[in-house]
Amino acid sequence: GQSLEQPSEVTAVEGAIVQINCTYQTSGFYGLSWYQQHDGGAPTFLSYNALDGLEETGRFSSFLSRSDSYGYLLLQELQMKDSASYFCAVRRNTGKLIFGQGTTLQVKP
Amino acid sequence: DVKVTQSSRYLVKRTGEKVFLECVQDMDHENMFWYRQDPGLGLRLIYFSYDVKMKEKGDIPEGYSVSREKKERFSLILESASTNQTSMYLCASSSGQGPHEQYFGPGTRLTVT
Numbered sequence: 001g002q003s004l005e006q007p008s009e010v011t012a013v014e015g016a017i018v019q020i021n022c023t024y025q026t027s028g029f030y031g032l033s034w035y036q037q038h039d040g041g042a043p044t045f046l047s048y049n050a051l052d053g054l055e056e057t058g059r060f061s062s063f064l065s066r067s068d069s070y071g072y073l074l075l076q077e078l079q080m081k082d083s084a085s086y087f088c089a090v091r092r093n094t095g096k097l098i099f100g101q102g103t104t105l106q107v108k109p
Numbered sequence: 110d111v112k113v114t115q116s117s118r119y120l121v122k123r124t125g126e127k128v129f130l131e132c133v134q135d136m137d138h139e140n141m142f143w144y145r146q147d148p149g150l151g152l153r154l155i156y157f158s159y160d161v162k163m164k165e166k167g168d169i170p171e172g173y174s175v176s177r178e179k180k181e182r183f184s185l186i187l188e189s190a191s192t193n194q195t196s197m198y199l200c201a202s203s204s205g206q207g208p209h210e211q212y213f214g215p216g217t218r219l220t221v222t
Contacts, residue, residue: 008149033209042199042213043152050209087151095140095159095208096167099152 002026004100006088011106012078020073020103022088031091032064032071037102038084046073048091075105083107112136113214115200121220128187130217132200138212139205141183143167143175145196146216152199158183159205190221 004024012018022032031050035043047055049064049071061074075082085104089097116131134141140159144152144167154167156175164175172194176184183202187194197218201211 031209042215043201043211044213045210048209089152089209091209096154096157097142097209097211098154098168099144101149101151 002090002098004088004090004098006086006100006103008101009104009106011108013108014078014080016078017074017076018078018105020075020086020088020105022071022073022100024069024071024088024090024100026090026092026098028093029066029069029090030093032062033089033091033097034060034062034073035087035089035099036084037087043087046086050091078107080107080109113200113202113212115198115214115217117217118215119218119220121222122187122190123222124191126187126190126221128190128219128221130185130187130198130200130219132183132185132202132214133181134183134202134212135181136202136204136212137180138202139180140203140208140211141177142201142203142211143173143183143185144199144201145169146199147196155185190219192221195219195221 034046037043047062064071085102142157143155158177200214203211
C-alpha cells in the first residue's frame with residue numbers, strides 16, 4: 001500500500017523556526033513536493049525534492065532522505081501570514097501525486 | 110502566471126441530479142487533475158488526464174467520470190449525485206515535465222442535498 005504521515009497540527013511563535021515532518025511508504029517513489037493552503041484558498045506549490053538533501057527557497061527549505069523515506073519542510077523567521085495548512089505529496093513514477101492529510105500551522109504573536 | 114479557473118465557487122444540487130464541474134487552464138499544460146478535499150483526508154485524486162481525450166482513474170473514481178475534448182478544458186461529471194459526494198472539488202494542471210508542480214483552481218464547494 002501507500003501512506004504518508006505528517007503531524008496534524010503544529011504551533012509556533014512569530015520569528016521562530018518550525019519543522020514539519022513527512023514520512024512516506026509508497027512504491028514507485030520519484031520525489032516529494034510541498035504545498036501551502038490558506039484557509040479558503042487553493043493549494044500553492046512550495047518546493048520539490050527529487051534527490052537527497054536540502055533545497056532552499058527564501059525562508060522555506062525542504063529536505064529529503066530517500067533511504068529513510070522521510071522529508072521535512074523548514075520554515076524560518078515565521079510570520080503571521082505563514083499560518084496555513086501544509087501538505088507533503090509524493091510524486092510517483094506514474095506522474096501522480098499522493099497527498100498527505102496536511103499539517104495545520106498556527107503562528108502566534 | 111498560470112491561471113486555472115473553475116466554473117462555480119459554490120454549487121448546491123439535489124440527490125440524483127447530473128452535475129458538471131468545469132475547469133479551464135490557460136498555460137497549455139498537458140496534465141490536468143481532479144481532486145476532492147475533505148477535512149482530515151487531504152486531497153484525493155479522482156481522475157487525471159495526460160492529453161486530450163486521455164483519462165486515467167485516480168484513487169477514488171467511483172461515481173465520477175471525466176471529459177477532455179480540448180487541451181485547456183477538463184470536466185468532472187457526477188452522473189447521479191449523492192450526499193456522500195458533498196465536498197470541495199479542486200482542479201489542477203501541470204506541464205508534462207513537471208507533474209510535481211501543480212497549479213490549482215480556486216475550488217468548487219459542492220453540496221448535495
